Amino acid sequence: MREMIKMVVVLTIISLASGGLLAALRDGTQERIDNQVLEFVKGPAVRDILKAAANDPISSRFQIKDGGVLRTFFVAVIDGKPRGVALESSGKGYGGDVGLMVGIDVTDNKILGVGVTTMSETPGLGARAKTDPKFVAQFKGRPVSEPVKVTQDGGTINALSGATITSRAVSSGVADALALYERLKPQIIDKMKDVKTK
Amino acid sequence: MAKSLTQEFTKGLWAEIPPFRLVLGLCPTLAVSNTFENGIGMGIAVTFVLVFSNILISALRKIIPAKVRIAAFIIVIATFVTVVELLMQAYTYALFLQLGIFIPLIVVNCILLGRAEAFASKNGIIRSTLDGLGMGIGYTLALGALAAFRQILGAGAITFYKTPIQLFGPSFEPFTFMVQAPGAFICLGLMLAVMNILGKK
Numbered sequence: 577m578r579e580m581i582k583m584v585v586v587l588t589i590i591s592l593a594s595g596g597l598l599a600a601l602r603d604g605t606q607e608r609i610d611n612q613v614l615e616f617v618k619g620p621a622v623r624d625i626l627k628a629a630a631n632d633p634i635s636s637r638f639q640i641k642d643g644g645v646l647r648t649f650f651v652a653v654i655d656g657k658p659r660g661v662a663l664e665s666s667g668k669g670y671g672g673d674v675g676l677m678v679g680i681d682v683t684d685n686k687i688l689g690v691g692v693t694t695m696s697e698t699p700g701l702g703a704r705a706k707t708d709p710k711f712v713a714q715f716k717g718r719p720v721s722e723p724v725k726v727t728q729d730g731g732t733i734n735a736l737s738g739a740t741i742t743s744r745a746v747s748s749g750v751a752d753a754l755a756l757y758e759r760l761k762p763q764i765i766d767k768m769k770d771v772k773t774k
Numbered sequence: 775m776a777k778s779l780t781q782e783f784t785k786g787l788w789a790e791i792p793p794f795r796l797v798l799g800l801c802p803t804l805a806v807s808n809t810f811e812n813g814i815g816m817g818i819a820v821t822f823v824l825v826f827s828n829i830l831i832s833a834l835r836k837i838i839p840a841k842v843r844i845a846a847f848i849i850v851i852a853t854f855v856t857v858v859e860l861l862m863q864a865y866t867y868a869l870f871l872q873l874g875i876f877i878p879l880i881v882v883n884c885i886l887l888g889r890a891e892a893f894a895s896k897n898g899i900i901r902s903t904l905d906g907l908g909m910g911i912g913y914t915l916a917l918g919a920l921a922a923f924r925q926i927l928g929a930g931a932i933t934f935y936k937t938p939i940q941l942f943g944p945s946f947e948p949f950t951f952m953v954q955a956p957g958a959f960i961c962l963g964l965m966l967a968v969m970n971i972l973g974k975k
Binding site for chain 2: 583597612
């Protein structure tokens with residue numbers, strides 16, 4: 577019986593110490609890990625669509641609470657003023673969600689660029705949404721107010737051949753991002769003022 | 775047959791070098807030895823876990839009841855593996871992406887439980903630290919050697935500090951087979967054979 581109790585006590589203490597240590601470490605590294613994930617997963621797309629930025633958009637970011645969701649915005653300083661903003665969105669693709677980053681110029685309300693961040697579309701077909709720059713280049717320079725749809729649905733975006741579903745996913749993701757931008761615009765503009773221009 | 779402290783350390787470097795002599799921990803050995811940097815990175819991660827789990831298990835060896843020792847060892851090892859995983863994510867994210875699933879899998883790497891059971895649970899802290907350090911460095915060297923061998927033949931380059939350095943001129947035709955999975959088995963087999971010949975005297 578004594579042995580039983582000792583086993584339980586020792587294992588409990590070891591587990592407690594282990595749990596405590598890991599929880600503390602997790603708290604301590606959380607922020608750095610988030611930064612690293614942003615840098616490596618979303619960083620390339622953000623940098624690409626906010627090429628004109630004079631600052632580092634990854635570090636000048638802010639969050640806005642929209643309903644229950646916390647959304648992250650990356651700010652680009654262009655010509656000495658915080659002018660561009662990139663936000664995340666996604667669309668339902670053929671192989672799951674297609675993650676997108678959409679850059680918008682807030683002064684003239686035009687799309688600065690669109691980039692695909694994460695996706696598991698068919699290589700050679702849907703995956704071209706990420707690898708073929710010509711496809712996402714179609715979005716660049718479009719006014720925010722213009723509806724985003726592929727030609728098959730009566731819009732103006734030329735779908736990737738053999739990958740209509742992926743093209744639709746990207747288009748609807750961009751449309752969602754634009755809608756979100758329109759809805760939160762006052763807050764976005766307000767928050768952008770705080771971004772350092774240097 | 776008590777060994778001197780130096781022997782506890784050096785045995786892991788040659789006489790009992792983990793992948794080649796103990797033939798333990800082969801799964802990550804085969805999988806991550808495709809580039810030199812991955813091999814060394816994995817080796818360092820294993821060394822870290824090995825040293826700290828050996829120290830802790832050796833310190834607790836009189837308290838842990840024999841019947842639940844394996845469970846206790848696994849908790850200790852798993853804790854340190856998670857520590858390594860978090861630290862790698864925070865500081866060397868690119869390497870973490872490369873090594874991916876093999877970091878959490880260090881928990882079930884036989885070298886760790888093997889050293890805990892066979893050595894740390896029976897020896898003092900200093901000896902266990904040296905044992906862990908020796909075994910870890912031995913493992914790192916073995917992985918590094920295997921990875922360098924594979925990468926030099928398979929890609930004609932060696933990755934060092936994120937930049938692959940091309941060793942041969944443009945006329946070099948890479949032996950890509952070597953960096954793929956079957957090449958790993960063949961290289962490991964050849965290295966085991968060489969180790970056996972050298973060890974024969």
